[in-house]
Amino acid sequence: MNHPTARRVIALIAGLSFLSSLTVSLWGGVAPARAEMRPSLSFNGVPGVIDMPSGEAMKDGMVAITASTFGGQLRSTLTFQITPRISGSYRFSNTRNWNDALLPGDPLNDGYDSYSDRAFDLRFLVLEETAHLPALSIGLQDFVGTGKNSAEYIVATKNFGERLKVTAGLGWGRLSSYNDIGATGRRPPIDMGVSGGKPSAEQWFRGPFAPFAGVEWQINSNWSVKAEYSSDAYDEVAGARKVFDRASPFNFGLEYRYADSTRLGIYSLYGSEIGFNIQLTLDPKERASGGILGPAPMAVGLRPSRSADPEAWDQGWIAQTGAAETLRSNLSKYLAADGLIVEDFSYTATKVHLRVRNTQIDSGPQAIGRAARALSRVMPASVEVFEIVPVVRGMGASQVTLRRSDLEVLEHSPANDLALRQRVVISDAGPVSQGIGDKSYKRFKWGLAPALRISEPFHGDLGLRASASYEIRPGLVFSGAVFQRLAGNFDACEFCKPSLLPPVRSDGAAYNLGSDTSLDRLQLAWYGKAAPNLYARATVGYLERMHAGLSTELLWKPVDSRLALGVEVNYTKQRDTDGFGFGDYDYAVATGHVSAYYDLGGGYLGQLDVGRYLAGDTGATLSLDREFANGIKLGAYATLTSASAAEFGEGSFDKGIRLTVPINWLLGRPDRREFSATMRALQRDGGARLEVDGRLYDTVRDYHLGVMDRQWGRVWR
Amino acid sequence: MGPGMALRMIRGPIRLVGAALLGLTLLAGCGAIMSKLPGMGGATRVDLDHVSRAQLEAFGKPILRARIPALGIDSLLSPRDQNGGMTTWEAAEGYTFTFRGGVLVETRGLGPDLMSALVPSTAEIASGSATKRSYFYTWEEDANQRRDYACTSLGMGQERLEVYGRAHVTRHIVETCSRDGGQLSNEFWFEGNSLRQSRQWISPKAGSGVFLWVID
Numbered sequence: 001m002n003h004p005t006a007r008r009v010i011a012l013i014a015g016l017s018f019l020s021s022l023t024v025s026l027w028g029g030v031a032p033a034r035a036e037m038r039p040s041l042s043f044n045g046v047p048g049v050i051d052m053p054s055g056e057a058m059k060d061g062m063v064a065i066t067a068s069t070f071g072g073q074l075r076s077t078l079t080f081q082i083t084p085r086i087s088g089s090y091r092f093s094n095t096r097n098w099n100d101a102l103l104p105g106d107p108l109n110d111g112y113d114s115y116s117d118r119a120f121d122l123r124f125l126v127l128e129e130t131a132h133l134p135a136l137s138i139g140l141q142d143f144v145g146t147g148k149n150s151a152e153y154i155v156a157t158k159n160f161g162e163r164l165k166v167t168a169g170l171g172w173g174r175l176s177s178y179n180d181i182g183a184t185g186r187r188p189p190i191d192m193g194v195s196g197g198k199p200s201a202e203q204w205f206r207g208p209f210a211p212f213a214g215v216e217w218q219i220n221s222n223w224s225v226k227a228e229y230s231s232d233a234y235d236e237v238a239g240a241r242k243v244f245d246r247a248s249p250f251n252f253g254l255e256y257r258y259a260d261s262t263r264l265g266i267y268s269l270y271g272s273e274i275g276f277n278i279q280l281t282l283d284p285k286e287r288a289s290g291g292i293l294g295p296a297p298m299a300v301g302l303r304p305s306r307s308a309d310p311e312a313w314d315q316g317w318i319a320q321t322g323a324a325e326t327l328r329s330n331l332s333k334y335l336a337a338d339g340l341i342v343e344d345f346s347y348t349a350t351k352v353h354l355r356v357r358n359t360q361i362d363s364g365p366q367a368i369g370r371a372a373r374a375l376s377r378v379m380p381a382s383v384e385v386f387e388i389v390p391v392v393r394g395m396g397a398s399q400v401t402l403r404r405s406d407l408e409v410l411e412h413s414p415a416n417d418l419a420l421r422q423r424v425v426i427s428d429a430g431p432v433s434q435g436i437g438d439k440s441y442k443r444f445k446w447g448l449a450p451a452l453r454i455s456e457p458f459h460g461d462l463g464l465r466a467s468a469s470y471e472i473r474p475g476l477v478f479s480g481a482v483f484q485r486l487a488g489n490f491d492a493c494e495f496c497k498p499s500l501l502p503p504v505r506s507d508g509a510a511y512n513l514g515s516d517t518s519l520d521r522l523q524l525a526w527y528g529k530a531a532p533n534l535y536a537r538a539t540v541g542y543l544e545r546m547h548a549g550l551s552t553e554l555l556w557k558p559v560d561s562r563l564a565l566g567v568e569v570n571y572t573k574q575r576d577t578d579g580f581g582f583g584d585y586d587y588a589v590a591t592g593h594v595s596a597y598y599d600l601g602g603g604y605l606g607q608l609d610v611g612r613y614l615a616g617d618t619g620a621t622l623s624l625d626r627e628f629a630n631g632i633k634l635g636a637y638a639t640l641t642s643a644s645a646a647e648f649g650e651g652s653f654d655k656g657i658r659l660t661v662p663i664n665w666l667l668g669r670p671d672r673r674e675f676s677a678t679m680r681a682l683q684r685d686g687g688a689r690l691e692v693d694g695r696l697y698d699t700v701r702d703y704h705l706g707v708m709d710r711q712w713g714r715v716w717r
Numbered sequence: 718m719g720p721g722m723a724l725r726m727i728r729g730p731i732r733l734v735g736a737a738l739l740g741l742t743l744l745a746g747c748g749a750i751m752s753k754l755p756g757m758g759g760a761t762r763v764d765l766d767h768v769s770r771a772q773l774e775a776f777g778k779p780i781l782r783a784r785i786p787a788l789g790i791d792s793l794l795s796p797r798d799q800n801g802g803m804t805t806w807e808a809a810e811g812y813t814f815t816f817r818g819g820v821l822v823e824t825r826g827l828g829p830d831l832m833s834a835l836v837p838s839t840a841e842i843a844s845g846s847a848t849k850r851s852y853f854y855t856w857e858e859d860a861n862q863r864r865d866y867a868c869t870s871l872g873m874g875q876e877r878l879e880v881y882g883r884a885h886v887t888r889h890i891v892e893t894c895s896r897d898g899g900q901l902s903n904e905f906w907f908e909g910n911s912l913r914q915s916r917q918w919i920s921p922k923a924g925s926g927v928f929l930w931v932i933d
Contacts, residue, residue, distance in 0.1 A: 285857040287828075291922065292859070295811035296825035299798040363859070412803045412815055412823055414835035415853050417861055603858075629859035713855040716832065717825065 040216065040224070040255060040263055041279045043068040044141065045077025045089055046123060047157075049214030049228040050251040050267055050277075052175075054167040055135040055157035057125040060084040061628060063282045070267065070275025071244030072096040073237065078657075078679075079121075080634050082626060088636065089121035090657050090679060091142075101242035108240060120144045127156075134158035141174070144199050144655070148190065148236070151175040152205050155212075165216040167228075170209045177233035178249055180208035198645075198653075226253040230270070238270070247271035284632040287665070292363075292717055294670050297370055298334065300411045301377035303404075312381045315349035327378055334374035339670065340367060343391045343474055344432060351385040355432070357474075358390055360670045362631055362662055364703045365715040368400050376407055389429045390703045393527040393694065394475020395535055396429025397703035398559045417713050426705060428532050428559050443471045451483060455512045461488030465520075480522040480542075500647045501685040502587055504546065504574060504614035508683060511545055514577035520545050525694055533558040535696045544691040547572040547614070548582075555696035557597075560705045564597040564697060570690050572614075589614055591690060597697055599706040603627045605635075607697075614688040617641035621687065629710050631662035631674065639687030647686065654687035656680035765791055770881040773932050780932040781806050783814060787924035788827060793931075814928070819905075819912035821919070821928070829856070829922035837868070842892055843907055845870050850894055854920050866894035866901070878906060878913055880931055885913050894918075901925075 039056040042048025045066035047056040058064060058081040067076040077091040095115045102109040119142035129135035134156040141151040155169025173187065187207025190200050214228030228251045233239070238246035248271030255265035255277075263279040304312050317323055328345050331354070335342065339360025346353045352375060358367040371388050384404050389396040402424040410416040446468040454460035463486045469479035493509035511518070523541030530536045535555045542548040549572030557564035569592040574585040582588075593611030600606055603626050610620045619641025627633040638655040645653070658678040664671040701707055765782060773780050773793075781794040783806075794806035794814060803822065805815045812826035820842070822834045832855055837848035847869050854862045870892040878885045887906035894901050903925075906914040914929045 287856075291828035291830050291856065291920075293828050294826070296807070296813040299800065299805060302798075302800060408800075411800055412817075412833065414822075414833045414851055415861065415863065416833050417855075711859055713832070713859050713861045717830075717855070 037257075038062070038260060038281050040226075041066050041079070041277075041281075043070070043075060043275070043277055044121070045075070045079050045091060045279075046087070046121060046139065047137075049167055049216065049226050050253050051230050051232060051269065052167070052171075052212045052214055052228050053123075053137070053139055053141075053153055053155050053169065054165075054214070055125075055127075055137045055155045055169070056129070057081060057085065057087060057123070057135070057137065058281070059283065061283065061285050061626070063284060063632075063634065065280045065282075066277065068275065068277040070269045071238070071273040073243070078659075080626075080657075082634075085125040087123045087125075088657075089119075089123075091119045091121065093117050093119070095237060095243055097243050098241060102240075117142075117149065119149065129158065140204065143204075149174055150190075150200055150203060151232075152203075153212075163218040165218075166213075167215070168211065168213040171212055171231050172205050172207055172209050173203065175212065175231050176208045176210040177235050178210060178231045180210040180231075183208040222257050224255050224257070226255065226265075226267075227251070234270075244270070245272040253277075284628040284630065287630060292366075292714065294361075294717075295337075297717065298373050298377065300373055300407050302408060303381040315382045317380045317382075318347075318349050330378045331374055334377055335371065338367070338370045340371055340374075343394075344389075347379070347383065349382050351387065352379055352383050353387045353389070355389040355391050355396060355429075357392075358672070360672060362664045362670060362672055363711045363714045363717075364390060364708050365712045366717050369715040369717065372402060372407055376404055379404075391429075391474065392699050392703070393477070393525075394473070395527050395529050395700065396432070397700045398708070399427050399429045401425045401427070411716075417715050420715060421709075421712050426559055426708060429529075430532075445469050453483065453485075453488075453512065455490040455493070455509055459488075459490040461485045461490055461512065463488075475527040477525050478523075479525070481520040483518050483520050485516040485518075499685050501615040501617070501643055502574075502589075503585070504587070504589075504685050505683050505688045506685050507577070508546065510577045511575075515579070518545065518578075519580070521693075527694075527696075527699075530554065535700055537694065537696055539692055539694065542575065542580075543572065546575055547690055548575050549573055549588075551690060551692040553696055555700070557697070557700060557704065559703075562599040562601070562706070564701075566593075566595040566597070566697065568593050568595070568611075568695075570692070572690060589616060593689075595697075601706075603629070603710065609689075613639075613641055613686070614690060615643060615685045617643040617647075617686055619643075619687060621689070625658075627707075630665055631660070632665060633660040634658070641687045643686030648684050654680065654684065765793065768881075770883065770932075773881065776932070778932075779930070781814075782929040782931050783808065783812075783926055784929075785827070785919065785923055785926040787922070788829075790827070790926075814926075816928075819915065819930075821915075821917045821926070824919055824923075827919070827923055829920045830854075831919050831923075832861070839905070839907070839910070839912065842870050842905060843888070843890060843910075845872065845890075848892075852918070852920070856922075864896060864899075866896045868892050868894035870905075876906060880913070880929060887913050 039047040039058060041064055042053055043051050045064065046053050047058060048054045060081055060083065062081045064079045073093060073095045075091060075093040077089050079087055079089040081087045098112055098115040099109045121139060121141050122143060123137050123139040125137050127133055127136040136156045138154050139152065142149045151171055151173035153169050153171040153175050155167060157165060157167040159165050185206045188202050190203065210231035212229055212231040214226060216224055216226045218224045230249050230251055234246050237243045250271065251267060251269045253265050253267035255263050257263045261281050265277040267275040267277065269275045306313055328342060331345065332342050341357040341359060342354065343357050344355035354371060354375060356371050361367040367390060368388050372386055375386050386402050386404060388400045390398065406420060406423045410419050413419060448464060448466045451465035452460060452462055464484045465481060467481040469477055471477050490512060496509050499506045519542060521542055521544060523539050523543055525539040528536050533556055535557065537553040539551045543551055549570060551570040553566060553568040555564060555566040571590045573582045574587040575582060576584040591612050591614055593609040595607060595609045598606045605625045605627060607623045608620060612618045619639060621637055621639040623635055623637035625633050625635025636657045638653065640653050656679055660674050660676045663673040663675060778795045783794055784791045792808040792810055794808045797805045797807040797813065803815050803817050805813050807813045812824065814821060815823035817836060818839045820836045820839060822836055824830045831852060833853045835851040841848050850866045850868055852864045856862055870890050873889040873891055876887050876889045878887050885908050887908050890905045890907065892903045901918045903918055904916040905912055912930060916925050916927045918925050
């Protein structure tokens with residue numbers, strides 16, 4: 001028979017004995033510099049104790065991934081400190097044995113083996129910790145969803161000395177389910193409407209509230225112990241469904257910190273369970289290697305003084321036969337080591353105009369700097385002005401004009417990046433001059449790599465992706481990609497439901513199941529500049545896995561403008577699930593958007609797209625991204641369209657987060673490729689945009705002022 | 718209505734949810750690993766302590782030995798070019814070090830490089846007068862970071878250095894520099910008016926490097 005009090009006492013004694021024995025055996029080591037250490041994260045992936053949140057915030061820009069498990073529940077969370085005070089989390093959780101304890105006729109019994117949920121959190125740091133004040137945060141947990149797991153909290157954390165950290169707070173919603181001590185009004189039931197997925201603002205901080213608390217003790221710089229009192233009763237999971245036994249509100253844990261970035265923990269939870277947690281934190285502002293890797297640049301070429309060697313300054317070299325070819329081939333040799341390719345090259349006696357393609361260096365200013373050094377080694381002494389135009393997909397993205405004398409004088413000067421920036425002019429690239437290009441670049445490129453295609457959480461296919469592209473001329477590229485499935489565990493879409501809208505996205509599973517070999521993309525893409533500051537694109541073919549047709553785009557973006565405006569018009573047909581035809585769906589649609597892009601500064605980018613989506617619905621998408629100087633980018637978006645919540649289906653509207661990580665960040669050597677992922681709560685048919693690659697905004701902005709100025713510190717690198 | 722947000726398919730041949738998490742896992746772990754690796758992959762590792770003077774002289778050019786313990790670097794450098802009073806030395810692995818009269822002003826290729834610096838001259842250091850230094854780095858967000866120090870130097874007397882079988886008599890000088898929130902020190906071994914050996918600060922992540930002028 002259950003003696004709850006006895007069990008709680010035993011759990012408490014066990015926990016304390018555990019702690020004290022550990023303390024005795026692990027004592028030792030230097031007291032850590034607490035201020036330097038990253039806050040530890042809870043099972044919910046936010047700064048916290050064990051299952052409860054704490055009042056601290058991570059350092060601005062930090063990204064954390066946490067995976068935790070206990071009592072049949074698995075949680076994995078991605079948390080991003082969006083600003084110094086605001087952080088957001090995206091959590092995926094899965095609870096096993098969901099219906100095991102229920103009888104077949106029970107109204108709660110929905111027949112699923114396990115229950116998966118996605119949740120979004122938001123936290124706001126109200127007070128930073130000072131000598132006298134604690135750190136204070138308010139948080140919304142699972143605030144966009146069904147609402148039954150939603151919680152809000154106010155929590156404070158204070159450090160005492162170098163080792164002790166104390167947390168105490170009040171929770172509402174789920175965090176008030178155990179031993180509430182009062183109430184702020186009545187918590188209205190969630191208005192799920194037809195389909196949930198909307199912020200449950202009418203509930204926030206209303207209803208009963210309960211206290212929770214925790215302590216963390218730093219044993220030495222690697223080991224710490226934690227204890228907490230939890231106000232989450234797990235009414236459904238432990239109560240109705242008996243997935244685990246919540247015998248006590250006390251949790252205890254032992255954590256090991258390996259390097260700044262990793263923490264591992266083992267815990268005793270709720271008097272009955274053992275749990276584990278792994279926390280990974282990453283600071284995108286810092287480079288893993290401590291700095292930018294890659295070989296040192298060549299020295300700036302020095303010209304002899306006019307008095308010592310006046311002939312070197314003579315301008316007669318222009319008339320020499322073969323001068324152009326010789327200069328171009330010397331230049332190509334110098335630039336090749338950095339992966340820079342001469343697209344066009346012309347000159348007068350005093351000025352050289354170089355249009356260069358950057359295939360390798362992740363930073364525009366560094367590529368400009370390397371190109372300038374190469375010009376200083378190759379061009380005769382009379383050439384004083386360098387005009388360097390970085391070219392992307394055949395379009396000149398901007399023009400950097402600098403004087404050779406400035407290069408020579410500033411090469412080893414203190415703070416020479418700032419000094420050079422004051423002397424260069426960055427403007428729009430002019431029209432293409434008829435010069436000599438480098439015909440030796442590789443027009444045909446191909447790649448073969450293993451790829452993972454995920455269709456459902458923990459279900460997907462492993463295979464090979466073969467891609468190839470042929471550049472007919474700069475700005476005109478024929479390319480394709482094929483995925484060959486080798487193995488996988490996605491055999492049937494168990495949870496696909498019919499859609500009230502044309503199934504432009506919700507049938508994705510059918511495409512993944514349709515055949516082992518799939519032609520992901522086969523297209524011809526054209527890029528060009530229609531006028532100064534006006535870029536154009538047209539892409540035709542099998543543009544993506546589900547749709548094929550024509551996509552056209554125009555972008556107006558001056559080099560020095562925070563605002564850019566674009567318009568995109570597409571006409572596509574939905575592809576068959578297994579081949580080249582269009583008969584399965586017989587669905588053609590004209591879609592398009594007018595877009596406004598705004599660089600808010602500090603790396604924050606906003607975008608508003610208004611138009612018509614694939615299912616024929618009209619509406620708007622608002623996105624906000626944060627980009628770091630090294631290219632890591634995190635963002636979130638939401639789309640509202642004329643597709644009603646009922647038509648959209650579960651989730652009510654499309655929202656998600658997206659992440660881009662440049663490959664050079666991982667490899668530590670120069671590389672321009674990037675890895676991107678979009679994580680959505682659900683993939684339904686409302687608010688669906690055509691996934692055509694190579695859209696103009698991201699293509700040209702690397703060489704415009706917003707990014708160039710932020711990365712200018714690398715020009716002499 | 719079903720169990721709330723029950724299991725649903727995430728579409729995406731190219732969008733990799735789990736792989737994103739995996740990728741970030743690798744990235745976060747990489748931070749720990751990469752900080753232990755030297756700045757550049759190396760050529761074959763030769764034990765420079767056991768090379769003979771004759772082998773070094775056979776190169777036919779001046780040789781400088783650079784050791785940076787924090788990055789695991791121990792290489793031989795030879796002069797690459799000269800611009801005004803600045804000489805740039807280069808290693809086979811691709812790093813370069815630029816000195817003004819023997820005082821380090823710039824490195825490249827290490828990763829945590831010294832981007833540029835405002836430094837006193839060797840005469841000012843040797844004379845013991847109070848000087849100022851500024852170090853410029855690019856770290857957080859690849860942005861220019863500046864640190865200014867006020868420095869004084871102190872003579873430590875004569876020291877005999879043995880460099881690959883040859884003895885050098887040097888004057889050992891220690892320069893101590895401080896700023897609000899930090900301090901560092903550099904050491905110089907002067908032979909006449911030029912440097913025979915020095916230990917100079919590079920950057921917070923690289924620490925100090927020891928530079929030994931072996932072959933002139």
